[in-house]
Amino acid sequence: MTGLRILDRTLARRVMSAAEAAEQIGPGETVGFSGFTGAGHPKAVPAALARRMRAAHERGEEFRVQAWTGASTAPDLDGVLAEAHGLSKRLPYNGDPLLRRQINSGEVEYVDVHLSHVAQHSWFGFYGGLDVAVVEVAAVLPNGLLVPTSSVGNNKTWLENADRVILEVNSWQPRGFEGFHDIYYGTRLPPQRAPIQLTTPMQRIGDPYLRVDPAKVVAVVETDHPDRNTPLRPVDDDSRAMADLLVDFLRHEVRNDRLHRSLLPLQAGVGNVANAVLAGLQESEFEHLTAYTETIQDGLLDLLDSGKLIGVSSTSFGLSEEGARRFNDDIHHYKGRILLRPQEISNHPEVVRRLGLIAINGMVEADIYGNVNSTHVAGSSIVNGIGGSGDFARNAYLNFFVSASTAKNGAISSIVPFVSHVDHTEHDVQVVITEQGLADLRGLSPRARARKIIDRCAHPDYRDRLADYFERAQRERPDAMHTPHLLGEALSWHRSYVETGHM
Secondary structure, eight states: OHHHHBOOHHHHTTBOOHHHHHTTOOTTOEEEEOOBTTBSOOSSHHHHHHHHHHHHHHTTOOOOEEEEOSSOOOIIIIIHHHHTTOEEEEESOOOOHHHHHHHHTTSSEEOOOOTTTHHHHHHHTTTOOOOEEEEEESEEOTTSOEEOOSBOBTHHHHHHHOSEEEEEEETTSOGGGTTSBOBOOOOOOTTSOOOOOOOSTTOOOSBSSBOOOGGGEEEEEEEOOOOOOOOOOOOOHHHHHHHHHHHHHHHHHHHTTSSOTTOSOEEEOSSHHHHHHHHHHHHSSOOSEEEEOSOBOHHHHHHHHHTSEEEEEESBBOOOHHHHHHHHHTHHHHBTTEEEOBHHHHTOHHHHHHHTOEEEEEOSEEETTSOEEOSEETTTEEOSOOTTHHHHHHHOSEEEEEOOSEETTTTEESEESSOSSOSBOGGGOOEEEETTEEEEOTTOOHHHHHHHHHHHHSOHHHHHHHHHHHHHHHHHOTTOOSSOOOTTTTTHHHHHHHHHSOO
């Protein structure tokens, strides 16, 4: 394979096994791994590193590292390192269930960061130095340039800032990926920053390749392993109902001349509701759509194939196994219609605000005044992290937060008197949707928002209790009518769930 994928003579001489490459990583070091939503992460070196960690632990030696990534990865990165008890700190986003338990038990420190902030915080030195970058690529060209794979994430920053670099050249990734990427190298630090000259979703402002200083490359590992491809759940009735409400609301905005029939660039978070919304758009009258998002799911491929969507800019794929096969088998069909960028650009607030995105993101819960929690259960246990939802929602032209109105077979209400953790304040939330209905909060005072959220979004099993809380708060706090709360009771629903398993 070396002759086909590793064409630079200097780097070809540094090919070695994953076990040998893992020897380049020492205890206590900070490692920047490629990977975003299960795509484009290294597959072989983390497993070899985990074996070293387990062997060290058996000898009674401490061997843990700090791990930085783009977003969530996969069992063959986060999973194997968690199984080896090899992580001391993790940022910025995690989806692995074992690592989640270790974070919530206090074994692993977790830094939950807006995804647009990670690269710049690394450059600012806020997190300390980066010892090693382990980055997957599709090929190394004769001039040393690197062809990226199915995600970009923070790879550019890791390659620039790390003291040492390990490359995994993965032949499972299509060689046809060359030309799909737009790597922006114009980032400057304050006070020398300049505007990012990106005015349309599919505009190129960078290079097709990643760069690396060959002197920093200490190992090149050849692999042939698939991404973690997540099977899609069938669209359920609740997801379909929320998608229908959202698409109908877009029609309402078109009728009122607040949107054009081709809408504005779409951003959709990962999950069943997002895919249901994309399926709803497939059935709709909207044409010539664009997307500026962070993850490409199967639904976006469907829209591209149908011609409804003319182009999508992202930082990563997040496909099912069938979706990945479909893309890989017909990759040239998508060339020129998909661009993958660093996440500091895909999620950049300046660009999001300029393009005027329609942002669609999930939530754990919303309270009656419009504050949204997208990360924690009962205020303390992290689920995955804030991801890019804040980057998009705060700066979007129009944002939606969506969730089923209940969870755990009705034991939890997604609409509560007061959220147990605030990720998106009431000032940043425009539209809340559950399968029960839609609450347009734009231009409303807190009490007007409360009436609308209770009446339209709460499940019938909880609606009367929420209305009772709101009415009593107004009666008992006549001196605090702007946002009336009964502070002794505001979090009682969460306390009840922790103590009894039911709100």
